[in-house]
Amino acid sequence: MTTVSGWRNLPPLAGLCSYDDALREGMSVDRCVTWMKRHHYLLVRLHQIFTARITAEPVYELKTAFSLHAYLCAEHASAFRQRVGELREPPLGLDVVPHAGLERLCDEVLCAPTHVELTLGLYECLIPALVASLKKYLATTNLLADAPSVRVTRFCLFELEEVAAFGRQAVACLVDERSREQLVPWLQLLSDCIASAAGVSGCDEPVEINVHHASNQDSKDEPPSLSSTLKPHFSSTPFVYDPIPQRDERFQDSFNAGVNPEAFLYDQRFAARDKTLMMFYKRLREIDVPEMMASILIQTPGKPWKYYRDMSRQLWDEARHAMLGEVGFVHLGIDWSRIPINFTWSRNLNTQLEPWERHAVLFFIEQGLMPRTGKRYEWEVGLASGIPLAGLFQDFDWADEVLHAQIGREWYVKEFGDLNEAMSYGDRCWSQVLSHWRSYLDDGRTAHRNWWPEIYLEACQTWGVIPDPVALAFQTTYESTRADLKQIR
Ligand SMILES: [Fe+2]
Numbered sequence: 001m002t003t004v005s006g007w008r009n010l011p012p013l014a015g016l017c018s019y020d021d022a023l024r025e026g027m028s029v030d031r032c033v034t035w036m037k038r039h040h041y042l043l044v045r046l047h048q049i050f051t052a053r054i055t056a057e058p059v060y061e062l063k064t065a066f067s068l069h070a071y072l073c074a075e076h077a078s079a080f081r082q083r084v085g086e087l088r089e090p091p092l093g094l095d096v097v098p099h100a101g102l103e104r105l106c107d108e109v110l111c112a113p114t115h116v117e118l119t120l121g122l123y124e125c126l127i128p129a130l131v132a133s134l135k136k137y138l139a140t141t142n143l144l145a146d147a148p149s150v151r152v153t154r155f156c157l158f159e160l161e162e163v164a165a166f167g168r169q170a171v172a173c174l175v176d177e178r179s180r181e182q183l184v185p186w187l188q189l190l191s192d193c194i195a196s197a198a199g200v201s202g203c204d205e206p207v208e209i210n211v212h213h214a215s216n217q218d219s220k221d222e223p224p225s226l227s228s229t230l231k232p233h234f235s236s237t238p239f240v241y242d243p244i245p246q247r248d249e250r251f252q253d254s255f256n257a258g259v260n261p262e263a264f265l266y267d268q269r270f271a272a273r274d275k276t277l278m279m280f281y282k283r284l285r286e287i288d289v290p291e292m293m294a295s296i297l298i299q300t301p302g303k304p305w306k307y308y309r310d311m312s313r314q315l316w317d318e319a320r321h322a323m324l325g326e327v328g329f330v331h332l333g334i335d336w337s338r339i340p341i342n343f344t345w346s347r348n349l350n351t352q353l354e355p356w357e358r359h360a361v362l363f364f365i366e367q368g369l370m371p372r373t374g375k376r377y378e379w380e381v382g383l384a385s386g387i388p389l390a391g392l393f394q395d396f397d398w399a400d401e402v403l404h405a406q407i408g409r410e411w412y413v414k415e416f417g418d419l420n421e422a423m424s425y426g427d428r429c430w431s432q433v434l435s436h437w438r439s440y441l442d443d444g445r446t447a448h449r450n451w452w453p454e455i456y457l458e459a460c461q462t463w464g465v466i467p468d469p470v471a472l473a474f475q476t477t478y479e480s481t482r483a484d485l486k487q488i489r
């Protein structure tokens with residue numbers, strides 16, 4: 001240990017690290033880049049896995065967590081991309097699979113059949129392996145010479161440890177002993193995948209395991225072929241994205257479009273306080289946006305990385321908006337599972353439109369929220385309601401939507417070159433989507449029950465006010481009116 005210290009005992013080296021850390025042998029630029037590319041690869045694949053599983057995952061808490069975790073992985077992948085680019089690396093080679101064992105690992109988790117295998121693979125194998133490698137990187141590299149990478153790595157580690165903590169709790173809630181026992185061979189396969197790559201870091205004691213290839217993508221640092229232990233299990237058939245949104249049992253009567261909250265919200269006759277109920281409902285219903293946006297992300301390959309990062313931010317914001325609505329109902333002591341949270345928007349868009357057309361509809365709707373009657377109005381209603389939480393939530397919701405309109409201009413409008421044309425295309429695409437309001441009723445999928453009076457009465461009880469008889473009698477449906485109050489032809 002060195003006994004040298006700073007002038008008047010000031011912390012040396014800008015407080016970054018000790019002299020001993022700075023005297024550490026560390027790693028060459030080349031070695032750092034190779035290692036960080038592995039972190040980057042796993043983050044990109046994790047982003048893909050989380051995103052691909054949002055739509056068809058029934059459990060709401062997993063849907064929202066996957067939305068967050070996908071976004072965090074996208075952000076950290078961006079940071080590693082940038083850092084690698086700073087290290088004499090053009091061409092960056094960021095699309096190269098660093099090791100076939102890591103690719104097999106990710107493919108297996110992506111193809112996990114249910115959330116039992118999926119949460120185990122993600123939160124008990126993939127993420128802990130990445131966390132361990134990030135820690136090892138910090139313990140190995142020279143903290144002074146490689147300080148910019150250290151910063152990127154530390155931030156990634158900080159957030160991934162939170163992801164891992166959520167994951168441990170999720171696994172404890174979702175995976176029983178019997179399922180775990182049955183999955184021992186699969187978990188062993190995942191460990192073998194990592195071992196074949198000499199760990200995520202690539203610097204563990206190499207274990208000579210051959211990866212059985214579906215394609216021939218051997219990378220040069222792969223150990224020599226000796227056996228065929230890494231046979232694909234779940235990934236023996238390629239992953240197929242499921243675009244049909246699923247909901248857990250708390251979501252009942254999901255085809256119900258018997259209440260049109262926008263018609264209530266923009267009706268002058270009703271009180272701001274009463275309108276907050278409809279806004280909380282609208283927010284919670286936004287869980288359909290991640291379900292739809294995930295389909296765009298998964299079915300739109302080949303875009304610049306920033307596209308995926310930006311769209312994932314927006315996707316996460318929409319999941320967050322749903323949670324704001326959820327918290328609104330918690331605040332009122334109302335059990336939201338008694339309200340039908342409609343999913344036909346994401347279902348119809350995902351099954352009736354192409355990814356590009358879905359993006360057009362999304363942009364059209366969000367741009368439509370920008371004028372005075374849109375998000376600003378919702379915020380004003382929140383402020384006027386006397387319910388501070390409603391004002392606060394709409395304030396941030398509005399800010400988020402301004403960002404989303406910008407993201408739409410960047411990744412959607414630019415292709416048109418003209419805002420008006422981009423808007424009318426989005427409008428046309430939305431008109432194309434059949435709402436099936438009548439056929440859902442005729443098929444018996446829903447009775448379009450008017451759930452409003454019962455929830456409104458309960459809220460009035462909480463507020464200790466006498467219900468407004470006109471508000472109580474509200475019964476406008478979506479049969480002939482779209483959410484933007486345009487008539488359905
Ligand atoms: Fe939103």
Ligand SMILES: [Fe+2]
Nearest residue numbers: 318366401404
């Ligand atoms: Fe939005």
